[in-house]
Amino acid sequence: MELIIAKTAGYCFGVNNAVDSVEKAIKEHENTDIYTLGPIIHNKQVIDKLTKKGVKTIEDLSEISQGIVIIRSHGVGENILKEADEKDLNTINATCPYVKSIQQKVNQYYKNGYKIIIIGDKNHPEVKGINGWCENNALVVDNKNSVPNTDKYDKICVVAQTTITNTLYKEITDKISEQNPNAVLFNTICNATRERQDETKTIASSVDCMIIIGGYHSSNTQKLVVISQQNCKNTIHIETKEDLEIGSIRKYKKVGISAGASTPRWIIEEVIDFMENNLENEIENDMKESYEET
Ligand code: F3S
Numbered sequence: 585m586e587l588i589i590a591k592t593a594g595y596c597f598g599v600n601n602a603v604d605s606v607e608k609a610i611k612e613h614e615n616t617d618i619y620t621l622g623p624i625i626h627n628k629q630v631i632d633k634l635t636k637k638g639v640k641t642i643e644d645l646s647e648i649s650q651g652i653v654i655i656r657s658h659g660v661g662e663n664i665l666k667e668a669d670e671k672d673l674n675t676i677n678a679t680c681p682y683v684k685s686i687q688q689k690v691n692q693y694y695k696n697g698y699k700i701i702i703i704g705d706k707n708h709p710e711v712k713g714i715n716g717w718c719e720n721n722a723l724v725v726d727n728k729n730s731v732p733n734t735d736k737y738d739k740i741c742v743v744a745q746t747t748i749t750n751t752l753y754k755e756i757t758d759k760i761s762e763q764n765p766n767a768v769l770f771n772t773i774c775n776a777t778r779e780r781q782d783e784t785k786t787i788a789s790s791v792d793c794m795i796i797i798g799g800y801h802s803s804n805t806q807k808l809v810v811i812s813q814q815n816c817k818n819t820i821h822i823e824t825k826e827d828l829e830i831g832s833i834r835k836y837k838k839v840g841i842s843a844g845a846s847t848p849r850w851i852i853e854e855v856i857d858f859m860e861n862n863l864e865n866e867i868e869n870d871m872k873e874s875y876e877e878t
Pocket of ligand 1: 657
């Protein structure tokens with residue numbers, strides 16, 4: 585069996601930074617309560633580890649009155665940062681710089697009288713956070729059929745959730761531009777996402793079976809699964825090695841592996857080791873070495 589492992593598999597820069605912020609806070613503030621506002625990443629195994637080290641997840645600032653609160657890479661609305669300030673909490677803002685830049689754009693254009701449109705999932709924390717920089721007045725669109733009539737707005741500014749696909753971005757912005765040729769469009773899909781999606785597509789279209797590793801609730805992992813399914817009918821989504829039925833992949837000659845931006849390296853390595861141990865002498869290892877070098 586030939587195993588092809590995506591070089592882009594695993595933590596992106598923003599997630600790595602957020603998890604590091606929590607680890608650093610644990611080391612530097614031994615006797616202080618540490619909270620994350622929402623799970624720091626969409627990965628159950630990482631959250632379990634941090635919980636064991638005493639980090640608590642809260643859903644709302646009303647749940648606490650002191651301590652350190654860490655803002656995850658998805659970011660939050662301006663009002664939440666103000667609330668944390670008013671409560672005199674020690675806030676560590678681990679919002680990914682790419683998300684921060686979207687928040688700043690939205691805030692600036694909103695103040696200049698633009699109607700903000702966010703392409704993305706209205707229930708995703710990143711989108712909710714971005715919307716919080718224009719007083720929750722944005723229109724959120726997640727498919728081309730739900731693009732509202734924008735004729736009535738003189739000035740429109742469009743941004744995208746960082747993890748959507750280019751196809752979705754293009755479908756929606758084409759429709760908005762038809763209605764409103766002067767709309768200001770920002771393709772804010774993050775490069776890390778784009779590269780990971782492109783590599784997943786390339787690998788998936790060249791293998792017999794594709795394994796995508798990542799949280800079942802992770803939005804960016806779910807998108808990789810969809811992209812992979814479109815290019816490889818034998819796509820398997822797993823969270824950890826425990827979910828992998830080794831018997832079901834033995835028949836394939838070429839297997840690809842990719843992983844979401846919130847999947848830690850150790851989980852990917854566990855899956856690879858598990859495959860190697862159970863498919864003895866059946867795996868050619870060249871690709872693993874190239875993954876380990878990155
Ligand atoms: Fe940031 Fe892109 Fe990751 S926006 S959190 S580097 S997917």
